[in-house]
Amino acid sequence: MNTTADRGLARAVQRITSTARGPYQSAIVRIGFAATWLLFLLRELPNRHEMYGPNGPWSWGMARQLIAANDAFTALMWSDTTLWFELVYGIAVLSSVLLILGWRTRTMSVLFMIGVLSLQNRSIFMGDGGDNVIHLMAIYLVLTRCGQVWSLDARRAARAAPGVTGGPSRDRVGPVLWAVLGLALITATFLNQTGWLVMLLLGLLWVGLGLWWVVSRFAPHSEPRALLDVLANLAHNAAFVVIMAEVCLIYATAGWYKIQGSRWQDGTALYYPLKLDYFTPWPALSDLLASGGVMVMVLTYGTVIVQVAFPFTLFNRRVKNVLLAAMMLEHAAIAVLLGLPFFSLAMIAADAVFLPTAFLIWLGGRAARGRDRLFSRADVAGRPEQQRGSPDQPRTLVG
Amino acid sequence: MDSYEDEDVNGARRLSSEPQPGRVPKARTRPESPAEFEPESELESQSECQPAQESAPAAEPAADPVSQPKTQLAQAGRVPASRTEPRSEAEAEVQHQRQPEHEREREQWHRLPPVAPRGAPESAVPEPAPVRGMAALSLPYQVAAAVSFAIIGALACVHLAMVFLHVAPSNTVTKEYGKAVDGWVYPEFEQNWKLFAPNPLQQNIAVQVKVELSAADGSRKTTDWIDLTAEDGEAIRGNLLPSHVQQNELRRAWDYYVNSHNNENRADGVRGQLAERYVRRIVMMRLDAHDLGGPVERIQLRSSTRSVKPPEWSDEKIDTRPAYRVLPWWTVTAADLPEGVSSGRTEAGT
Numbered sequence: 001m002n003t004t005a006d007r008g009l010a011r012a013v014q015r016i017t018s019t020a021r022g023p024y025q026s027a028i029v030r031i032g033f034a035a036t037w038l039l040f041l042l043r044e045l046p047n048r049h050e051m052y053g054p055n056g057p058w059s060w061g062m063a064r065q066l067i068a069a070n071d072a073f074t075a076l077m078w079s080d081t082t083l084w085f086e087l088v089y090g091i092a093v094l095s096s097v098l099l100i101l102g103w104r105t106r107t108m109s110v111l112f113m114i115g116v117l118s119l120q121n122r123s124i125f126m127g128d129g130g131d132n133v134i135h136l137m138a139i140y141l142v143l144t145r146c147g148q149v150w151s152l153d154a155r156r157a158a159r160a161a162p163g164v165t166g167g168p169s170r171d172r173v174g175p176v177l178w179a180v181l182g183l184a185l186i187t188a189t190f191l192n193q194t195g196w197l198v199m200l201l202l203g204l205l206w207v208g209l210g211l212w213w214v215v216s217r218f219a220p221h222s223e224p225r226a227l228l229d230v231l232a233n234l235a236h237n238a239a240f241v242v243i244m245a246e247v248c249l250i251y252a253t254a255g256w257y258k259i260q261g262s263r264w265q266d267g268t269a270l271y272y273p274l275k276l277d278y279f280t281p282w283p284a285l286s287d288l289l290a291s292g293g294v295m296v297m298v299l300t301y302g303t304v305i306v307q308v309a310f311p312f313t314l315f316n317r318r319v320k321n322v323l324l325a326a327m328m329l330e331h332a333a334i335a336v337l338l339g340l341p342f343f344s345l346a347m348i349a350a351d352a353v354f355l356p357t358a359f360l361i362w363l364g365g366r367a368a369r370g371r372d373r374l375f376s377r378a379d380v381a382g383r384p385e386q387q388r389g390s391p392d393q394p395r396t397l398v399g
Numbered sequence: 400m401d402s403y404e405d406e407d408v409n410g411a412r413r414l415s416s417e418p419q420p421g422r423v424p425k426a427r428t429r430p431e432s433p434a435e436f437e438p439e440s441e442l443e444s445q446s447e448c449q450p451a452q453e454s455a456p457a458a459e460p461a462a463d464p465v466s467q468p469k470t471q472l473a474q475a476g477r478v479p480a481s482r483t484e485p486r487s488e489a490e491a492e493v494q495h496q497r498q499p500e501h502e503r504e505r506e507q508w509h510r511l512p513p514v515a516p517r518g519a520p521e522s523a524v525p526e527p528a529p530v531r532g533m534a535a536l537s538l539p540y541q542v543a544a545a546v547s548f549a550i551i552g553a554l555a556c557v558h559l560a561m562v563f564l565h566v567a568p569s570n571t572v573t574k575e576y577g578k579a580v581d582g583w584v585y586p587e588f589e590q591n592w593k594l595f596a597p598n599p600l601q602q603n604i605a606v607q608v609k610v611e612l613s614a615a616d617g618s619r620k621t622t623d624w625i626d627l628t629a630e631d632g633e634a635i636r637g638n639l640l641p642s643h644v645q646q647n648e649l650r651r652a653w654d655y656y657v658n659s660h661n662n663e664n665r666a667d668g669v670r671g672q673l674a675e676r677y678v679r680r681i682v683m684m685r686l687d688a689h690d691l692g693g694p695v696e697r698i699q700l701r702s703s704t705r706s707v708k709p710p711e712w713s714d715e716k717i718d719t720r721p722a723y724r725v726l727p728w729w730t731v732t733a734a735d736l737p738e739g740v741s742s743g744r745t746e747a748g749t
Contacts (some may be wrong), residue, residue, distance in 0.1 A: 017544060018532025047644045050684070055738030057648070057680035062673050069669070072586040117587070125651045125677070126643050132590055139587060198587065226535045230544045231551075233532070238555040245559050253566045253592035261597030268710055272599040275707040277632040278650055281641060293712035339641045 020236040023148035024360035025353050029243065030146035031100050032349025033137050034112060036130075038096035040342045041089070048089055051119075051126050054080045058123045072121035073195025075114055078188060088118050102151020107177060109146065110205055113138040117198065130343030133350055136246060142205065143239035145232060150364060174213060182206055240353075247350045248311040251327075255307030264304055267297030273338060281339035289337070303330065314354070324354050562588060605629060605703045605721075606653050608682050611728070612693040620693065624701070627685050649685075652678050653702060664726055679735040687740045701725040 020026070044051060054060040060080040067077060075088055092115025099108040116138040120131055127135075147153040160170075185206055192199055212232075215225045263269035273279045274286040290296060306326055313319040328348050335344035533544055561583040564573050573580060584590075605628035614620045627649055634645040656678050659671035666672050682698060702724045709715040729735075 013548070014532050014534050016532075017548070018534070043640050044642060044644075047642055050644055050737075051648075053738075057652075057684055057737050058677055059680070059737070062676060065669060065673060070586045121586070125655055126647055128643070128647055129592070129594055136588065136590065195586075223536055223540050226531065227540050227544060230532060230536070231547055234544075234548055234551045238551045242555055242558060246562070249562060249566055250590075250592045254594045254596060257593045257596035261599075263598045263601070264596070268713065269595065269599050271710050272601045272707055273595060275603075276600060277603050277605075277628065278635065278646060280632075281635050281638050283636065290710070293710060296710070336639070339635055339638065339646070341640055 016237050017230045017233055020145040020148060020233050020240075022240055022353075022357075023145075024150075024357050024364070025355065026141075026144045026146040026236070026240060027102075027148065027150045028352045028355065028360055029137065029349060030102070030105070030109070030141055030144075031150065032352050033134055033141065033346065034096045034099040036342060036345040036349055037112070037116060037134055037138075038093065038100065039345070040134075041093050041096065043342070049082075049085075052076065052089070052122050053085050054082060056123070058125065063122055066124070067121065067194050070124075071194045072124075073117050073198035074121040075118040075188070076122040077193065078191040088115065091115055092119060102147040102153050104174070104177060105147025105151055105153050106142075106145075106205075106209065107181065109138075109142045109144075110202065113142050114202075117195075121195075128340070128343060130340065130346040133250070133343075133346045137243065137346075137350065140239045140243050140246070142201070143235045144243075145236045171213075178206070178210055178213065182210075243350075243353055247353060248314070250347075250350070251307045251310045255304055255310075258304045259308065264300060267293075267300050270300045270303070271296050279338040279340075282337065285337065306330070317356070320354060321356060324351055327351055558583070558588075562590070566590060566592060602704045602706050603628075604650075604653065605705075606649055606678075606682075607701050607703060608686065609699045609701075610686065610691055610695050611697040611699075612691050612695050614693045619696065622691060625686070625689065626703075627682065630685065649681055652681050657702075676734065679729060679731075680737050683731065683735050684737050684740050695731050697728050697730050699726060699728045 015021075041048075050056045054076075060076075063074075064077060067074065076085060078084065091111060095108050095111035095115055099105065099112045102108075116134055120127055120135050185202055189199065189203075208228075212228055215222065215228055219225055258264040258269070261269065263272065271290045274290040280286045289299075306323055310320075310323050310327065313323050328351055331344040331347045331351070335341045533541060536544055561580050564570075564576075564580045565584040565588070567573065605626055607624040607626045607628070609624050610622045612620055612622070631645045631649060635641045638645075652674070656671075656674040659667050659674045661667070666675060678700065679698070682700065683695070686695060686698075703721040704724070705721040706717050706719050708719045709717050
């Protein structure tokens with residue numbers, strides 16, 4: 001009937017199936033969360049046995065009892081040996097590094113998720129809100145094509161591109177990695193007892209990656225390959241929407257529940273965390289901030305207003321960006337003032353999904369130039385010129 | 400996120416009945432590279448017409464179907480001029496101005512990488528425009544894609560609805576379908592964003608322990624209350640990167656204990672028993688750092704809850720004296736000792 005509407009729908013369908021939206025936003029979220037988790041793991045390296053080890057206060061046997069009841073997924077339940085624990089911790093660290101770099105991004109995002117779920121579900125009483133965000137995003141990221149830009153994968157694809165069709169023909173690493181992980185997955189299937197949905201997801205992803213390689217290798221221009229591409233785009237776009245909605249839910253929940261609290265109403269709420277022993281790494285600073293009634297009231301009300309308003313400002317680009325900046329600043333302040341650096345980093349990484357593309361591209365250009373200045377002081381001659389011109393050339397943040 | 404509406408509308412307008420009936424656009428797959436994702440219009444408007452045409456055969460009057468893909472490629476700024484049909488500067492300018500500013504900026508950034516059009520030899524033969532997405536597929540594959548679309552879309556919607564109901568207050572729907580929501584959300588999508596809400600915590604809760612140990616002369620000795628939470632606080636003070644071990648371990652363990660016990664300190668089943676053991680093991684590990692003067696025989700725990708005094712500018716009056724919750728004495732067993740902890744029975748006799 002209505003041809004305009006039909007065409008609009010067709011256009012929307014085509015857009016969703018042909019491209020993975022928000023390449024820069026998904027990349028910054030990937031880098032943000034992988035970096036947060038990596039820094040956290042490195043920070044807790046000396047405490048890792050106490051937190052997640054088989055003989056810590058929350059022992060392997062105790063965890064097993066609880067997990068039997070809540071059916072969470074954790075690879076740490078596959079064996080109670082210290083060696084296995086160290087291996088899982090090591091894989092968590094390594095996969096975070098490689099996910100930041102975007103090397104075999106999809107596979108690394110899967111390993112990253114396994115690392116996050118394994119450690120967090122092993123000791124659920126160790127985490128806080130920051131861990132919770134990382135947990136959710138680690139799952140969602142697996143479904144995205146978050147390595148389209150700013151990744152080694154993108155660089156490899158760009159290099160292979162001219163003249164070469166059927167990218168993975170010369171790829172040796174991919175199949176080897178796939179085979180090794182396949183073996184691991186089969187072994188794990190025998191050891192695993194809880195969290196079968198996650199295991200199912202792992203199996204599906206493994207089959208999917210194999211299928212993708214086979215089709216790309218032997219029939220790169222075929223319709224099956226085009227269909228797989230459509231499926232990958234659909235999954236990405238759906239997960240991307242879920243990530244954005246999740247961030248909105250976080251702020252909406254945090255804001256709307258605050259409105260109901262008497263302390264947020266009388267404008268003193270912010271005063272109290274500044275007087276709690278667990279949240280005052282800098283008591284003098286906290287006392288200073290808590291000393292002014294008007295200042296506390298303004299910050300208290302401001303926090304609620306920003307959190308409640310944020311989801312609605314998404315309809316206006318300019319207001320959204322202002323609020324985004326405000327929230328990132330607030331989280332940066334929380335990192336120092338309340339001593340919650342990893343929580344704040346995780347929230348900033350989540351906020352980054354709403355950063356404007358133009359800003360991210362500018363940021364990428366700055367990062368590339370910074371990297372060049374850092375790593376190639378020796379040959380300042382002509383290279384930077386070329387680099388400056390192509391800021392969207394995949395960059396890796398390493399030399 | 401970013402709006403491409405201008406281009407889309409524009410692009411769609413100049414298209415029309417292309418592709419010709421029966422022509423199945425060939426998928427041209429290209430390795431993933433950043434550039435690939437930029438020229439949206441190239442990918443979209445070209446291929447959009449197919450589904451549109453199916454549902455609406457009498458589309459708008461046609462513009463030149465041949466020039467269309469090329470215009471778009473030119474827009475992406477990476478096609479040699481020779482391959483593009485001459486296009487007036489004015490038209491280009493109009494095209495340019497239609498784009499939002501950020502879009503233009505973005506395009507400038509992307510103009511430069513000299514990525515050769517892949518699969519396109521430098522001949523004059525116009526290749527079929529690259530097509531991806533739904534429009535690149537023949538009917539059977541389109542059906543498969545459409546079914547997947549429906550499933551993935553439905554999953555995303557259901558997931559968001561479930562998470563929403565999970566974080567929302569108890570309501571009509573959750574009273575009816577609470578089990579279904581829990582079944583979907585737990586364990587991996589559990590979340591709690593009531594950060595300092597509805598009210599921030601207004602008490603400092605400290606976990607303290609009293610130890611009965613056997614002294615060197617064989618007699619039993621009882622220590623004063625040792626404030627373990629205060630030790631956490633000291634470790635956090637002046638620390639740019641506090642550890643979860645200092646911030647969460649004891650604090651959340653005590654929370655867990657309180658939530659899994661009634662006021663008579665009776666456990667509510669397995670959860671409660673695990674909580675007791677967890678707290679004791681943390682305490683024994685912390686005590687290990689103290690020089691108590693003998694092996695620990697028994698411990699007693701208590702919590703001290705002290706309200707934060709109201710702000711100076713407030714006229715509220717609040718009792719800031721601590722309130723205690725005292726747990727019964729507990730005889731330490733091997734199960735209360737994490738690895739490497741020696742201040743308990745294992746050390747007895749040395």
